[in-house]
Amino acid sequence: MDNLDRSILNRIQKGFPITSRPYLEVASQLGISEDEVIERIKGLKKTGVIRRLGGIFDSRKLGYKSTLCAIKVPEERIEEVAEIINHHLGVTHNYLRNHPYNMWFTYIAPSDEVLMNALHQIKKETKIDDLIHLPATNFFKINVNFHLKEDA
Amino acid sequence: MVLTEIDKKIIRILQEDFPLSPNPYQDLAKKLEIEETFLLKRIEFFIDDGIIRRFGAAVKHREIGYEANAMVVWQVEDTRTKEVGKIMAGFEEVSHCYERPTYPQWQYNLFTMVHGKSKEECEEIAKKIAHSVGVWDYRLLYSSQEFKKTSMRYFCE
DSSP, rough: OHHHHHHHHHHHHSSOOOOOOOOHHHHHHHTTHHHHHHHHHHHHHHTTTTEEEEEEEEETTTEEEEEEEEEEOOGGGGGHHHHHHTTTTTTEEEEEESSSSSSSEEESSSSSSHHHHHHHHHHHTTTTOOOOEOOOSSSEEEEOOOOOOOOO | OOOOHHHHHHHHHHOOOOSEEEEEEHHHHHHOOOOOOHHHHHHHHHHTTTTTTEEEEEEGGGGTTTTEEEEEEEOOOGHHHHHHHHHTTTTTTTEEEEEEOBBBBBOOOOEEEEEEESSSHHHHHHHHHHHHHOOOOEEEEEEEEEEOOOOOOOTTO
16 A cells, blocks of 8 residues: 555545546546546455445434444354354444453344344344343444555 | 435445446436436435435555554443543544443443554553543453454345
């Protein structure tokens, strides 16, 4: 990744142009060609720097309910339980963390009822009852935007 | 706000990979059988309304040098959560800051995601935050394994 890649990333992480020729707009701001912008973005996607290009939606605004859950999984069952949990489409993130509650996952569902049923289902499928349900009650910051230094 | 069927179609298509062609919106509009100008207006409305939180590239932070990310959990007095949450949100190293419920077996009520180049840097950041809010009961939970990380697909059930 070079400086131009960093400039492009800084420009397109937020406020991607909503105009007929968005790549041309980015290109003219950076003083390069539209083709080069497109090729660079293709490259950044290929190497995995860009996970996805598109819209990130606010689940609450769309009427969806989301939560964070932590579950206590015995060491020898980690892979198996991760697979059971990941199988649910509403699970968007799932990580192993350094705590007795070692598996942390997020669940997004179209309603509270669907959400609670899904968590119940997960307890049943994993045969683990020790699950804490931590839906956010106050949102102070939701922002995943990384500024990349362009001098390196 | 009630979303129309065409709104839902637009939302569905914007969750897919955005076209890397010179006229990406025109390409999407054609697929949706709507006018490009209508599509552009709806996207702008979704952004203004907050339905679209961010429009652009989602970057893998590990790939851009943020090797360590810690979920820092804090035990804050109930009467102070709003004040403390706002201060924590002001740190640029903090990407997310939420209040969550407590249980007898789980007493931490504020959650911050902290990003650094190393675990040591995350610890330094947490210490700096602790000093600024005067909260000393906290833990850094690192992810040792990522089992899943995807974007939610809305209106696809």
